Amino acid sequence: MLKIIAIIGARPQFIKHAPIDLYATSMSDIQLFTIHTGQHYDKNMSDVFFNQLKMSKPDIILEIGSHNHGKQTGLMMIEIERITETECPDAILVYGDTNSTLAGALVAAKLHIPLIHIEAGLRSFNKDMPEEINRILTDQVSSLLFVPNKNAIEQLKKEGIIAPAYETGDIMFDLFKRALEVIKDQSSEEDYYLATIHRPYNTDKIERLKEILHEMNHLKYKVKFPAHPRTMNLLKNQHVDINEYQNIMFLAPQGYFEMMGLLKNCRGLITDSGGMQKEAYWMKKKCVTLRSETEWVETLENNWNTLVFDNLSTLKTALEIEPGEYNPTVYGDGNAAGPIMETIKDFLLNKKTA
Numbered sequence: 147m148l149k150i151i152a153i154i155g156a157r158p159q160f161i162k163h164a165p166i167d168l169y170a171t172s173m174s175d176i177q178l179f180t181i182h183t184g185q186h187y188d189k190n191m192s193d194v195f196f197n198q199l200k201m202s203k204p205d206i207i208l209e210i211g212s213h214n215h216g217k218q219t220g221l222m223m224i225e226i227e228r229i230t231e232t233e234c235p236d237a238i239l240v241y242g243d244t245n246s247t248l249a250g251a252l253v254a255a256k257l258h259i260p261l262i263h264i265e266a267g268l269r270s271f272n273k274d275m276p277e278e279i280n281r282i283l284t285d286q287v288s289s290l291l292f293v294p295n296k297n298a299i300e301q302l303k304k305e306g307i308i309a310p311a312y313e314t315g316d317i318m319f320d321l322f323k324r325a326l327e328v329i330k331d332q333s334s335e336e337d338y339y340l341a342t343i344h345r346p347y348n349t350d351k352i353e354r355l356k357e358i359l360h361e362m363n364h365l366k367y368k369v370k371f372p373a374h375p376r377t378m379n380l381l382k383n384q385h386v387d388i389n390e391y392q393n394i395m396f397l398a399p400q401g402y403f404e405m406m407g408l409l410k411n412c413r414g415l416i417t418d419s420g421g422m423q424k425e426a427y428w429m430k431k432k433c434v435t436l437r438s439e440t441e442w443v444e445t446l447e448n449n450w451n452t453l454v455f456d457n458l459s460t461l462k463t464a465l466e467i468e469p470g471e472y473n474p475t476v477y478g479d480g481n482a483a484g485p486i487m488e489t490i491k492d493f494l495l496n497k498k499t500a
């Protein structure tokens with residue numbers, strides 16, 4: 147039996163882990179031991195995903211919670227190292243680019259345990275983003291990498307990463323296909339835009355956040371805005387009265403299927419999330435990304451996604467740009483979990499017998 151410690155902790159990782167967990171439960175020779183770092187801990191940022199995606203409950207929940215980056219990552223490392231030494235896994239598996247990813251990656255590297263990185267090779271080329279640092283470092287110490295597209299393979303080569311890398315398509319597409327089934331009968335009579343804004347560069351300076359809200363408040367359709375707790379905390383701390391924004395409906399963070407339902411029926415998405423840019427693409431919805439760059443460059447082709455950053459007053463016109471031709475296979479075919487898990491199994495068995 148091969149034992150793999152999977153590290154999850156933030157909302158996007160629950161989504162990426164769900165299809166892997168599902169496939170792993172059908173394998174007789176792999177045991178996943180899941181550590182939830184507790185980076186996201188609110189009910190609607192964490193529990194809701196385990197319940198609705200029917201994932202195995204984590205074996206351990208660390209309850210690290212919110213801290214500055216150094217402390218958060220450090221506390222996670224202390225605990226992950228302790229558990230890894232007890233559990234003696236054959237590998238550690240991490241997803242994406244959060245502080246939970248980096249903590250797991252560094253522990254694996256220090257303990258000389260093979261590290262597997264799912265969603266490797268993505269770059270925004272903006273080192274001010276904590277995620278960019280997390281991705282680069284994680285890829286550098288990985289033993290086995292899985293990438294969602296060709297660009298990512300090329301990028302790993304450019305960075306001199308010689309560990310085996312496999313292009314399997316995007317793991318989030320697996321779950322998205324499940325969502326399409328679940329929400330197939332959902333429709334809406336109202337016209338609205340959907341928004342998610344949580345990146346520090348859009349929220350931490352209150353003037354910037356207010357400018358974004360001001361633009362959303364003057365759009366043609368109302369804006370449904372499931373707000374991340376960090377965004378709500380910032381507004382509260384800065385005494386911003388959200389009732390001033392009559393065109394914006396502030397909602398609690400949504401479950402995965404609820405969010406995909408909102409996306410399906412919206413007139414367009416306004417976001418700074420990574421995952422939502424792809425989900426909008428798969429849903430064939432116009433997306434406007436409030437960032438100066440994106441690691442999901444394929445979504446920019448044929449205007450499916452438009453970047454708006456310095457000049458926020460162009461948000462309105464950007465939302466009205468009609469997308470062109472759609473490429474359904476740019477992030478694979480939605481069957482990434484099987485090939486990923488079978489490749490991991492072969493890799494680890496080969497290592498054992500080498």
Ligand code: UD1
Pocket residue numbers: 156157158185186187188191212213243244245246276277344374375376377379419420
């Ligand atoms: C993290 C990831 C980001 C990802 C995002 C998705 C890093 C560096 N960033 O950002 O890549 O896109 O998750 O959601 O790992 N908070 C709560 N309750 C929670 C979680 C957070 O109130 O359950 C609040 C806290 O005030 C906290 C703040 O949100 O300080 C930020 O949370 P944190 O996990 O540090 O980063 P995210 O912004 O969520």
